[in-house]
Amino acid sequence: MNGIFGLDGRTWDIILAIITASIKAFVIVNGLLLAFAYMTLSERKVLGRMQARYGPNRAGPWGILQPIADGIKLAFKEDVTPRQANRWIHLLAPCLALVPALIIFAVIPLGPEMEVFGVPWTWHVARVNVAYLYAAAIASVGVYGIVLAGWASNSKYALLGGLRASAQVISYELAQGLAAMTAIVMAGSLDLYEIVNQQVASGLPYALYLPFGLVAFVVYVIAGVAEANRAPFDLAEAEGELGAGFHTEYSGFKWSMFFMAEYVNMINISALASVLFLGGWWPIPTDAPGVVQALGPVVFLVKIALFMFMFIWLRATLPRLRFDRLMSLGWKVLLPVALVNLIGTATVVALWPLGTWPFAN
Amino acid sequence: MAFDFVPILIQALVAIIIAVGVIVIAHLIGSRNPTPAKLAPYECGMSPVGQAWRRFPIKFFLTAMLFVLFDIEVIFFVPWAAVLRHLRAGGSEYVLFALGEMAVFVGFLALGYVYILKKRALEWEA
Numbered sequence: 001m002n003g004i005f006g007l008d009g010r011t012w013d014i015i016l017a018i019i020t021a022s023i024k025a026f027v028i029v030n031g032l033l034l035a036f037a038y039m040t041l042s043e044r045k046v047l048g049r050m051q052a053r054y055g056p057n058r059a060g061p062w063g064i065l066q067p068i069a070d071g072i073k074l075a076f077k078e079d080v081t082p083r084q085a086n087r088w089i090h091l092l093a094p095c096l097a098l099v100p101a102l103i104i105f106a107v108i109p110l111g112p113e114m115e116v117f118g119v120p121w122t123w124h125v126a127r128v129n130v131a132y133l134y135a136a137a138i139a140s141v142g143v144y145g146i147v148l149a150g151w152a153s154n155s156k157y158a159l160l161g162g163l164r165a166s167a168q169v170i171s172y173e174l175a176q177g178l179a180a181m182t183a184i185v186m187a188g189s190l191d192l193y194e195i196v197n198q199q200v201a202s203g204l205p206y207a208l209y210l211p212f213g214l215v216a217f218v219v220y221v222i223a224g225v226a227e228a229n230r231a232p233f234d235l236a237e238a239e240g241e242l243g244a245g246f247h248t249e250y251s252g253f254k255w256s257m258f259f260m261a262e263y264v265n266m267i268n269i270s271a272l273a274s275v276l277f278l279g280g281w282w283p284i285p286t287d288a289p290g291v292v293q294a295l296g297p298v299v300f301l302v303k304i305a306l307f308m309f310m311f312i313w314l315r316a317t318l319p320r321l322r323f324d325r326l327m328s329l330g331w332k333v334l335l336p337v338a339l340v341n342l343i344g345t346a347t348v349v350a351l352w353p354l355g356t357w358p359f360a361n
Numbered sequence: 362m363a364f365d366f367v368p369i370l371i372q373a374l375v376a377i378i379i380a381v382g383v384i385v386i387a388h389l390i391g392s393r394n395p396t397p398a399k400l401a402p403y404e405c406g407m408s409p410v411g412q413a414w415r416r417f418p419i420k421f422f423l424t425a426m427l428f429v430l431f432d433i434e435v436i437f438f439v440p441w442a443a444v445l446r447h448l449r450a451g452g453s454e455y456v457l458f459a460l461g462e463m464a465v466f467v468g469f470l471a472l473g474y475v476y477i478l479k480k481r482a483l484e485w486e487a
Contacts, residue, residue, distance in 0.1 A: 021368035025375045033379070078392045083400040084412065095380045102376035106369045126368035133439060134369070155402035159413045163421045170428040177435045181442045188446030190439070248403050253387030257380065324485035327424070331483045336474070342438070343467060349446055350456045359446070
């Protein structure tokens with residue numbers, strides 16, 4: 001495209017790229033929030049079925065209008081800030097929890113880069129060469145939201161919940177990081193697109209590289225469940241002992257922002273686990289014809305949905321851990337296992353005969 | 362290269378607008394009817410005793426410090442992990458050197474880990 005509105009081709013390309021990125025970002029963020037809304041419904045439905053009851057089924061057919069009803073109800077709720085609380089940090093904390101959760105998905109490659117009628121099209125908002133590092137760094141910003149919410153409320157339950165949550169999240173971050181490093185050593189890249197590409201090219205997702213890939217995958221998923229503060233690791237909001245934990249003093253939409261952050265984080269963790277260990281759009285070949293390539297995002301979303309189902313299933317099945325056992329699982333089991341596993345992987349990658357499958361080139 | 366990050370900034374902008382917008386809308390349409398009891402911190406219906414901002418168990422602080430130490434060591438793995446495979450192109454001595462260097466590093470890491478285990482820093486009940 002040349003000479004439109006008197007702009008040269010390069011300026012026009014930049015403007016076009018910015019417009020595309022804005023539309024994609026808008027769609028992704030709203031898609032995540034929509035997924036969150038229907039995740040709450042499906043969680044209640046699935047939990048209901050697992051406990052031999054129906055779950056919500058009054059608002060609309062099969063209860064599909066339930067999330068909208070919940071949203072409207074929450075918007076009209078009173079937003080209470082306790083008298084003793086630190087007003088501004090109390091306000092800042094839910095934003096600090098939600099915003100990082102919403103922007104991690106920018107680097108997740110949903111499908112292979114393709115051409116639609118000769119125009120290049122990508123299924124990710126941004127492709128950066130340090131994508132994994134970006135995702136991990138932004139994910140750890142989210143813990144500030146929890147810590148500050150617990151502290152700013154000036155309530156004993158909130159403070160204890162915030163302390164517990166932060167100790168738990170930072171402890172499991174170590175094991176998670178080391179497990180992810182296993183996939184990075186195998187792929188030789190931090191670019192998530194390249195990591196998926198390597199798995200698709202070798203025809204095998206890293207979770208099936210026995211034994212190291214599978215061990216790393218299991219460690220990553222366990223640490224991911226703990227990172228998301230989900231059952232059986234939901235010590236931060238153990239309702240029997242702590243009220244609601246760090247969001248005890250929150251109500252209305254500020255409370256629901258923590259709720260959104262938790263569910264969007266679950267989606268992020270599922271997406272990252274799919275990228276790192278399940279091969280993203282594997283088994284769709286990256287260089288397949290256009291119609292087949294378009295199935296890539298479908299495969300990817302099915303993998304995310306399976307992870308989400310697993311999160312609900314775990315919640316329905318497992319009792320909550322005790323806090324000291326939670327900490328010793330993270331520090332004394334997952335961390336050493338992930339470290340030994342990483343060294344093993346590195347040794348195999350370094351000594352694997354050149355030019356042979358799967359670590360060719 | 363830096364232009365790659367512009368879409369992320371755009372997404373951050375969208376996310377911030379949504380977060381702030383949601384709070385503003387809820388503030389405008391939500392009801393407001395504060396009472397002294399409603400504004401008090403939740404303590405299971407008892408009158409609150411003192412502030413929550415006071416001393417808390419040192420264990421949490423210790424965990425945070427150990428996290429910082431170990432997390433920095435995990436970060437050191439990142440560049441090494443990303444280049445390990447590509448070092449083979451230069452010849453096997455490079456990749457063996459990288460592996461050996463990392464073995465030394467992990468050795469120190471393991472030493473520190475054994476030390477905090479022996480010091481019972483990871484025992485929650487100690």
